[in-house]
Every structure is written in C-alpha cells, then in structure tokens.
Amino acid sequence: MAKFLVTYHGGGEPPADPAMREQMMAAFGAWAASVGENMIDPGAPLGPAKAVTSSDVRDDDNHIVEGYTVLSAGSLADAVALVRSHPFVSRGGTLVVSEAVAP
Numbered sequence: 001m002a003k004f005l006v007t008y009h010g011g012g013e014p015p016a017d018p019a020m021r022e023q024m025m026a027a028f029g030a031w032a033a034s035v036g037e038n039m040i041d042p043g044a045p046l047g048p049a050k051a052v053t054s055s056d057v058r059d060d061d062n063h064i065v066e067g068y069t070v071l072s073a074g075s076l077a078d079a080v081a082l083v084r085s086h087p088f089v090s091r092g093g094t095l096v097v098s099e100a101v102a103p
Contacts, residue, residue, distance in 0.1 A: 001072040003040060003100040004079040008067035011093025014045070027087035035071065035082050043069035066093075 015021050032042055045067040049060040073079035076099050083095045 001038075001074060002076075002079075004071045004073055004076070005098045005100060006043070006069040006071060006079075006083055007065045007096045007098070008045075008069075008088055009064055009094045009096060011066065011088050011091050024087070024091075031086050034085065038071050038073055038082055039069075040072050041070040043067055071097075 015024060028042075032039055046063075046065055049063045049065075051058050051060040051062075071079055071082055073082060076097065079097045079099070083089070083097060086095055089095060
C-alpha cells in the first residue's frame with residue numbers, strides 16, 4: 001500500500017460557536033472511522049508558518065495549506081475515493097491528494 005498526503009485548502013475559518021465546532025469534529029470523526037485501517041495519521045489543522053530558503057527565513061504570507069491527513073491506499077484513485085466523502089469538502093474546502101514517492 002502506498003502513502004498519500006492529503007492537504008486541506010480553503011474551507012473558511014472553524015466556527016466560533018462551540019456546538020458547531022463539536023459538530024464539525026464529530027463529522028470528521030465519523031469520516032475517519034469510515035476510512036478505517038487506511039488512516040495512518042489523522043493530521044491536524046496548521047497555524048502560522050515560516051518559509052525557509054538557503055538565504056532567508058520569513059513569514060509565509062502565501063500560506064495556503066490549512067491542515068493535513070496521511071492515508072494509505074492501493075492507488076491514487078483509491079485514495080481519492082477515500083476523501084470524496086470528507087466533511088471538509090462539503091464545507092467548501094478543497095482536498096489535494098498527493099502520493100508519497102519512495103526513493
């Protein structure tokens with residue numbers, strides 16, 4: 001089985017209302033349970049970031065990755081099928097699924 005990095009883009013800010021936030025987390029939990037053994041790392045939302053180059057470290061003003069999850073699947077198509085029902089997509093977000101290429 002290959003590993004896949006799922007990155008979260010868009011989708012807006014998490015709701016301020018605790019009840020809505022709890023509902024959002026319950027939806028994620030239900031999705032994660034449906035993925036089952038394919039879940040390697042449920043990941044987390046991402047906060048502030050720094051961009052590092054050979055000559056500079058600066059705030060990443062173009063920070064577009066808002067979170068991540070790591071899955072295992074037999075193919076890229078299988079990994080995409082696993083995230084089709086992710087609740088982040090129904091909130092208007094985009095998930096990008098990238099295969100980890102072993103050296």
